[in-house]
Amino acid sequence: MTSKAKTTITFYNGLTTIGGPMIEVAYRRSHVLFDLGEVYRPELALPDEKYETLVKHQLIGDVPNFYDPAITGKPIDHERWEHAAAYMSHLHLDHSKAMNFLAPEIPLYAGPITAQMMPALNEHGDFLLPASGHSSSYVRPIIAAKYQQPIQVGDITLEIWPSDHDAYGATGLIISTPDKRIAYTGDIRLHGYHPDWVHAYLAAAKNCDALIIEGTGVSWPEEKSAASSEEFTGPKNERELTAEIVQLQQDNPHKQITFNTYPTNVERLLRIIADSPRQVVLYAQRAHLLKESIEQDYPYYYLPGDKIFTDLKPELAVSYDELLNDDHEYLWQAVGNYANLQKGGIYIHSNAEPLGDFDPAYKPFLQDLAHNEIEFKDLRCSGHADEMELKEIIKEVQPAKLIPVHTLHPELEENPFGERILPKRNETITL
Ligand SMILES: [Zn+2]
CATH class of the missing domain: 3.40.50.10710 (Metallo-hydrolase/oxidoreductase)
Incomplete structure (x- = not known):
């Protein structure tokens, strides 16, 4: 007797911090991980950036079956997980810094600009965390995905869409399993150079089963009144x-x-x-x-x-x-x-x-x-949607389940179109 397979999402990091989301979607013997960043907290002044130190301070997730065993000392269960892949939404370190920790045999996908720029950014070995057995300037292979073309990872299909953020070449993700559709925004905004790209991505994600959305813009409710008052004269876009x-x-x-x-x-x-x-x-x-x-x-x-x-x-x-x-x-x-x-x-x-x-x-x-x-x-301009834009994004997608991450206040993002889930760190939910 076989029970019906289910789509699960596990949240390893980056839920109530700005940055560092590490999320796994799994179905039967296939699973994918996104993103691969490190939460940025320079004030901790850590003694080193070893795997154990970063996990201990929750700057990266303690994700099983994805990291290089040479770094973690923990083997990957390749029999349990026949198909695995990872995705990185954009170049910012809170989404990419730990990419060299990914096991070499697991393919890593990103948008074409992210794939092309990363080796140049890490040329001096001061951008990424180092891969095991390589010099600090090494960048593990990244597969440059063609926009909107399906990438098959066993039972799971990924589609990478051009989006808009203050990192060049930022993308959003749509994940399909045999029975569910999930969208992950990465970092997103409507006031950048390409709102048309964002709207096209959101239209493709419409009515998905789960929208995993960043919420940087609702992280500082105490500053909201100041920013929306007439005293605020900075650039709006x-x-x-x-x-x-x-x-x-x-x-x-x-x-x-x-x-x-x-x-x-x-x-x-x-x-x-x-x-x-x-x-x-x-x-x-x-x-x-x-x-x-x-x-x-x-x-x-x-x-x-x-x-x-x-x-x-x-x-x-x-x-x-x-x-x-x-x-x-x-x-x-x-x-x-x-x-x-x-x-x-x-x-x-x-x-x-x-x-x-x-x-x-x-x-x-x-x-x-x-x-x-x-x-x-x-003179700055945010890479992130503000409160109004987040509402607009949610309205365009109308997800059955809304899952805010990458924010100090996930509870401030609401879903008028269905359920809202506020997962805890390391929690697995079944869609
Ligand atoms: Zn970013």
Whole structure:
């Protein structure tokens, strides 16, 4: 006698934290895991980033049958799990940093941009956690999925959809088992460059059995009133953000202006380069990242003593001295050495590192700029849907079950169209 097979979802990590979701969907002898990140908590100042340390502090999930036994010391039951695969939604570390912990024999899928950029991001071995038996700059193979094409993992089918987030090439996932359909948003927003892609993904997920949705935007209810009040004058979307950066250059024709952005937010950087009236000059390392990942050449500079990147075109180099003396021609990426900048200049911090107050490096960084009399302009745009957008996303999908993750307050996301489930860490639910 055989009992009817069921679709189960197990939640290993990233439920009530911002980032680090690790979720398994299983059906009979097939299972898939997504994502493979580490929760970002620099304030813990951990002694090391070993598997045991990360599990102990709940920065990664204690996921059985996926990690490399050489790292965990625990074997994988390949007989029980005949078909296995993993998926990574986007490049951010809270979704990708532990990808090298995945057992080498288990295929890892991601969108094509994520697959292409990851080796460049980890070129110096300081982005990902290391794989067992390899150097720190090693990146395990990632299979670049074709958008919306079914990927068969035994009884489970995956479809990867282009979405929108402040990581270049971010994707969402639709998982089908023989009897259920599940959507996992990854990180998502409606106010980026591609709301049309997001709406198409949500339409494909419509009426799914379970929507696993991020909820970063409802994590700080105490700040909600401030953000929605008329005092809030920051950019509302990516287009407004680029426009403000352009405006700032037009309003300050004779001031040194520098900026920085987050490395994986390639699209924002490309828009700033395209729209700025000033010539944008990148730090060589960033220019190299763009060359490696999207094969584009942009003007760049080196700091004294920097290693030379042989793939950068010599004719595009701008000297550091020329940038330091400039007050009208260039908008350039500053990465430190603020004492060298002109007093009275402007520095635009656009979701660059240090990311914010929660990072112990943030306050000293602000003090350094202030000490050198550089005006700090915090021009940011969230990669995450806010409360209203989350409601809109849920309305477009109308899921039978809503499962909020990746938020400090999962209970603040509601499902007017069915049930809402708030799983506990390591809990398995049967759909
Ligand atoms: Zn993200």
